[in-house]
Amino acid sequence: MTSAISERKVTKRIVLDLDRCTGCRACGAACHVGHHGQTNLVPGVVADAAVLPVHCRHCEHAACVEACPTGALYREEHGFVRRAEVLCIGCRSCSFACPFGAIGDEFVRHVSPKCDLCVDRVVAGGVPRCVASCTSGALSFVELEETVGTPEYVGGRIRSRGTTRRA
C-alpha cells in the first residue's frame, strides 16, 4: 500500500511566502468561484495579525484518508487526495484527523471543504486557482524536491525573513 502511494505521489506543492502575503483573500475568492461556490481553501487566522490560506499538503500518508469511514476520501491516479462527495456523510473525521487544519469543519453542500489542488488545471499543465490569482506573488507551485530538506521551506511555507513587522 505504502509503495503504491509513493509511486504516485504529488510532485508539486503549494508554498506560501509569509513575507509577501498581504491577506487580500483573492485566493479564497478564486477558490470559491472555481469550485462552484464552495471555498475549499481554509483561512488560518493568526491572532489579530493576519489571515493566511491553509493548503492541503496531499500527504504521502494522508491521515484524512485513513480516518474516513466511508472511503469518500481517496487518492486518485495523479496522486491527489480527493473527496467523492456522494460518499461523504459529513462526520468531520477528516477535519479532526488532518494535522495541518487544512480541512475546515464548516459544511458547504453537506460536505466539509477539501482542497483538490485544482486537479482539472494541474493535469492540464496549469497551476491551482489560488496560485494563479495571488495578487502579491506569495503563493507558488513548486516541485517537491525543491522544498524537502531546504531550510527556507518549512511546513508548506517559506520561512519569514524576519523583515515583516505586523501591527
Place this chain on the structure above:
Amino acid sequence: MGCTLLIRSAGHGPYVGEPTLPTLDYDTEGAFNRGSLCGCGNLSLELCSHPRRFESPRMRDAAGVLQEVTWSKALDEIAARLGAIRRESGPGSVGLWLAPSLSNEDAERVARFARLLDVPNVDSGLPEDQALLGGIERAGVSVERVERIEQLAGATAMLCVGDVLTLAPCLAKPVLDARYDRRQNLLGTLAGARSRTTWFGKPDLRCAPGGETAALALMLHVALLGGHGRGVPWRQSALDGLDAIGIATLERAAALRRDAVASLVDALAERPGTAILIGVGFADRARPDLAAGLAAMLAAVTDSRLLAVPQGANAVGVRRALRAEGYPDRAGLTGPEMLEAALTGELRALLLFGLDPIAATPGHLARSALGRLDLLVAADVLPNRATHRADFVLPACVAGEKHGHFTNAFGADLELGVALRPPGEARTEAFLIGELERRMLGGAAIRRVPEPEQRPGALEQKSGGGLFADLDLFLRLQEREHTGREVGTHLLLGRADPAQSGDGSWTRHLSWPQHDTPRPEVSLAVEDAAELGVRTGDQVRLRSPGAEVVLAVRTEPRLPRHVVLAPGSEPGVRDLLRWRLDPALRQIALDPVRVSVERVDGGQP
C-alpha cells in the same frame, strides 16, 4: 472583470461560464502580474453571481411598495415624470450622479443626455476620490506620474500613503518587489496601524493614527530644509507656509520626529526611480485633498513619480469623460451640493447610476435629502439604502456583462468585452439612457450634439499657499478641539476600513469573510481605556446629540488621548460624523465630532 489597474493587461484569459456559475481561466504568462485577479475582478465575480441581484425593473406603487414592472412601463413613467419636473422647475432641478464603476462610454452617454436636456448637475465618483484627485490638481505642481507598472517594480525607495494594497491589490507585486528585492530598499507607509499596507512598511515611520496629513507635511518640510527641490518655483512659498505652521506642531500632530523621516526623504530624493503612491484609506479621512496635495508637492521636491489610487474602479475615466462634456462646471452642482439642494427643494429629481449617496457620505444629510426628492431613480445591481428609498429601481450590469473601455490608474484606456450574460432583465446604462433619450427627445437625440462650451477649470487653483493655509487651519482645529474639549468628551475621527471591496467583505457572499471579517471596533488610547475601565474586546457606547452606536473596544498604543477612531463606513458611526462643503473643492470635508464614550456592561454591539 473591472480591474482598476490592469484588466486585460494582467493577462486574464477568456472567460467561460454561465451567468450563475462563472468560471475564469487565468493566464499565468500575463504581462504584468502573471494572471492575478485583483479585488475588482473578485468583486465582479461576486456581483455577477450574487443571489440578491436585481433582475427586473421596479416601480413604487401608491401604497409605497416597490413592484416589478416591465422596462417599457418603468421608462415611460420615468420619462413622463422627469419631463414634467424639468418643465415646471427648469433643468437645474434635475441631477445625475454616476458611480466610478461605469465605463467611459456609459459616462459619456449619460453626460451627453444631460447636455441635451440642458441639465447642468452631473457629478461622478465617490466624494473621497474626488477630493483626492482634486487635491492633486489644486496643489498645482508639476510632477511626473507613474505611467506603467514596470516603473514601480524598479523603484528602490517608495512611500505608500493610505491603504494602497487594499485599494489596489494588483500593486502588491511591484510594491513588495520594491520592498524585498535589495537589502537597502526602503518602503515607507503612512496608513492606519492595522491596514494591509502598513504591515510592510518601515516601522519607525508609523505616525499617530489620524496624523498622516501632518506626517506628509513634516516630510515635505524636512525635504525642503534638507536642500531638496531647489528647482521648484514654489519652494520659498512652501517653506514660508510650513514655517508659519511650525515643525514642532507637525511633529506633535504626527507623533513623529523629523530625524525618523529624514532617511526616507533622502532616499526618495537621491535614488533613481522612486515613487509616491497615495490612495484613500488612512485613518485621517477628514481632508484627503490636503494629504494628496502634500504628496504631490513631496513628489515634486524629491523628484519622485506620483500615482494616485482612487477607490472607484474607473474614477479616472468617468471623471475624464464628464470633463470632455463640460462637467462639472460652476453652473452645475457636485454630488454633495446636489444633496444640499435637495434639502432646500431646489433639486427635485435625482438619477443615480450605481451609487448610494447614503453610503458615500457620512451623517444624516443624504438620507434626509433623498427623502425630499420628488423623483429618485436608482440604476444598480444590489439593494442598498438608496434603492430602498427610490421611486424606480432599474437592474444594471456589472463589468464583464457589458462592453466598454475603462481607464486604469496609470491613465491607459483598456477595453473590456462581454464575458457573462446579465441575469434576468438587467440592462446596461447605455440602454437605459438611449431609451430615455428616445422617449424624452424623440428625434432630437439623433441630431448632432453641439460641442461643450469651453469653461475655466473650476477645480484647478494654482496655489500651494492656499493648501498651507488650509493645513494650518485643519491642524489648529484638531488641536483646539482636542485641548478645548469638555470633560468626558472625545474627538471622533472616521477611520477607513481595511476591508477591500473584492475579497467578499462587501457582499458577504463568499464563505471566507463570513467568519473571519472582524467586527467593527473603536480604537481608544490605552490611558482612556484604563480610565473608562475597559479592555480590548469590551464594549463602549459613543454618543452625540441625536445619534449613538455601540462598538467593541480596541486599545491603540499610539493614539493620542481623548481621540477615538471608529470605522467610517459603519452605519452607526456614519450617523455620528458631520461634514460640510469645502468651498474650494466643492466636495465634503469631515469636521471632528465630539462624542461621549461610556462603558457598556453586557450586551452585544
